[in-house]
Amino acid sequence: MTGRPLIGVSTYLEAGARWGVWELDAALLPAGYPRLVQRAGGLAAMLPPDAAQHAAATVARLDALVIAGGPDVEPGRYGASPDPRTGPPARERDAWELALIEAALAAHVPLLGICRGMQLLNVALGGTLVQHLDGHAEVMGVFGRHAVKPVPGTLYAGVVPEETSVPTYHHQSVDRLGTGLVPSAHAADGTVEAIELPSAEGWVLGVQWHPEMGEDLRVMRALVASARV
Known part of the structure; x- marks a missing residue:
C-alpha cells in the first residue's frame, strides 16, 4: 500500500444539533477521533x-x-x-455498528473499538455488559484518568508494554467475554480495560478508555500500521 491508509470511524446521529443559524439533524463525531487518526498517519472517513x-x-x-x-x-x-x-437506546447506531463489526471480522479488516466500540465488539461476539459501575466517570461530562495495566503476551502489551494513565469516561464495562475474546488490560479495580481476538486473521482490539482525548498515539499508530500490511 502507498500513501496514508483510509480509516473509517463510526459517528453519532443526533437530532436538533446547532451550528450558526441552523438546528438540524446531524452526523457528529468529536474532532479528537479524526485528529488522532491523522496524527497517527491515517486518512479519516x-x-x-x-x-x-x-x-x-x-x-x-x-x-x-x-x-x-x-x-x-x-x-x-x-x-x-x-x-x-442505562441510557436511552440508539437502535439505528447499534444495528449499523454491529453490522460494521461483523463485516470487518469477516473480511479481516483491522478493527479498533473505543469505549462503546469495545463493548459493542464484546456484544457482537456473544458477550454481555455490566450496566453500571462506579469510579470510571466521576464528574458528568468531564474525562477522568486512571491507570491500566497490560496483560503480558497480548497484542495490547506488545503495543503498550507498561502500565499507563489513560483518559476515561464510562459507567459500563465488559462482563462475560464474547467468543474468542481475551482481556488484554485491567484497571486497578479489576475492570477489563482492553480486549482482543487472538484467533482473528486481522488486527482486532478494543480499549475501554478514550485515546482520542490523550497524547499517546501508540494504539492508533498500531492500527494504522496494521492497515499498511
Whole structure:
C-alpha cells in the first residue's frame, strides 16, 4: 500500500444539533477521533449510520475501522433488561455498528473499538455488559484518568508494554467475554480495560478508555500500521 491508509470511524446521529443559524439533524463525531487518526498517519472517513446491508460494501473500501465511543448499547442486544441507570437506546447506531463489526471480522479488516466500540465488539461476539459501575466517570461530562495495566503476551502489551494513565469516561464495562475474546488490560479495580481476538486473521482490539482525548498515539499508530500490511 502507498500513501496514508483510509480509516473509517463510526459517528453519532443526533437530532436538533446547532451550528450558526441552523438546528438540524446531524452526523457528529468529536474532532479528537479524526485528529488522532491523522496524527497517527491515517486518512479519516466518517461513517454515519446506514442500513446494515451496506456494511460489507462500506468496509470493503476501508483499510481499517474504528468504532467510536458513544451511548450505552441497548441491553436487549445481549439478552438483558435495562438497568434504571442505562441510557436511552440508539437502535439505528447499534444495528449499523454491529453490522460494521461483523463485516470487518469477516473480511479481516483491522478493527479498533473505543469505549462503546469495545463493548459493542464484546456484544457482537456473544458477550454481555455490566450496566453500571462506579469510579470510571466521576464528574458528568468531564474525562477522568486512571491507570491500566497490560496483560503480558497480548497484542495490547506488545503495543503498550507498561502500565499507563489513560483518559476515561464510562459507567459500563465488559462482563462475560464474547467468543474468542481475551482481556488484554485491567484497571486497578479489576475492570477489563482492553480486549482482543487472538484467533482473528486481522488486527482486532478494543480499549475501554478514550485515546482520542490523550497524547499517546501508540494504539492508533498500531492500527494504522496494521492497515499498511
